[in-house]
Amino acid sequence: MLIAALFLSACGGKKPPTTPAGGKTKASQKPYTVMGKRYEPLKSHVGFSQEGVASWYGKDFHGKKTSNGEIYDMHAMTAAHKTLPLGVFVRVRNRETGQEAIVRVNDRGPFVKNRIIDLSYTAAKKLGVDQKGTAPVRIEALGYKASGDGYNAPETYDSGSYSVQVGAFQYQENARRLADELRKQHGYAEVQSAMVNGERFYRVQAGKFSSLHEAEEAEERFADQGYPGSFVVSLD
Numbered sequence: 001m002l003i004a005a006l007f008l009s010a011c012g013g014k015k016p017p018t019t020p021a022g023g024k025t026k027a028s029q030k031p032y033t034v035m036g037k038r039y040e041p042l043k044s045h046v047g048f049s050q051e052g053v054a055s056w057y058g059k060d061f062h063g064k065k066t067s068n069g070e071i072y073d074m075h076a077m078t079a080a081h082k083t084l085p086l087g088v089f090v091r092v093r094n095r096e097t098g099q100e101a102i103v104r105v106n107d108r109g110p111f112v113k114n115r116i117i118d119l120s121y122t123a124a125k126k127l128g129v130d131q132k133g134t135a136p137v138r139i140e141a142l143g144y145k146a147s148g149d150g151y152n153a154p155e156t157y158d159s160g161s162y163s164v165q166v167g168a169f170q171y172q173e174n175a176r177r178l179a180d181e182l183r184k185q186h187g188y189a190e191v192q193s194a195m196v197n198g199e200r201f202y203r204v205q206a207g208k209f210s211s212l213h214e215a216e217e218a219e220e221r222f223a224d225q226g227y228p229g230s231f232v233v234s235l236d
Contacts, residue, residue, distance in 0.1 A: 032108070034111050038231050040234065044085070050116050051136070052137065053135070054117045054139075055117075055119070066080075079092070079120060080106075088144060090105060091139065093138045094127045096135055096136060116139065160235075161208065162208075162232055163188070163206065163235055164205065164231070165231055165233050166204050166227040167204045167227060168204070
């Protein structure tokens with residue numbers, strides 16, 4: 001569901017956050033594209049929380065390689081997330097039952113609309129998700145495992161500087177025309193130039209948001225307004 005799709009679609013990499021120690025950006029931390037949609041992993045887990053639907057994946061993927069190179073173990077307490085840095089521990093709370101579990105993100109996914117996290121079988125069982133298949137959850141990034149029993153805990157919630165990329169054009173004039181139109185509606189719209197597989201594209205970003213949650217809501221609005229390929233980008 002997520003492993004094969006990720007590697008097949010990794011034109012230009014997979015995700016851009018820093019490593020836990022703040023070293024060079026790993027290949028597994030670069031932007032990636034799955035089923036025509038581009039994902040830009042977060043540079044930091046700090047303050048991240050999210051609500052949505054959790055699902056799980058099991059024996060069909062057991063023993064296969066995950067996005068960080070590990071072998072997927074359906075009996076371990078792990079999970080897949082589209083944008084959190086790999087290696088981060090996350091608290092998952094079942095909003096229907098109050099059950100909680102802590103999992104480590106080592107894979108990418110789920111690439112299904114409105115689902116925010118894919119749990120391993122054991123994690124799903126602990127949260128009571130294994131029987132129904134899905135459940136409404138709240139997730140909170142705890143950080144990387146610290147020495148002792150603690151984590152590098154979040155200090156703030158999903159604050160930052162974000163925009164939404166609504167389109168990419170080969171012709172600069174088309175990008176500028178759309179940016180001018182969206183600037184009138186949203187106050188902020190810019191054109192960013194980038195080389196992709198030897199070709200230059202002009203990306204239009206619209207709206208400026210101070211939280212990831214606000215940006216994700218705007219992404220859905222843009223999609224409803226005729227920009228189905230929209231996705232959140234960090235302006236930092």
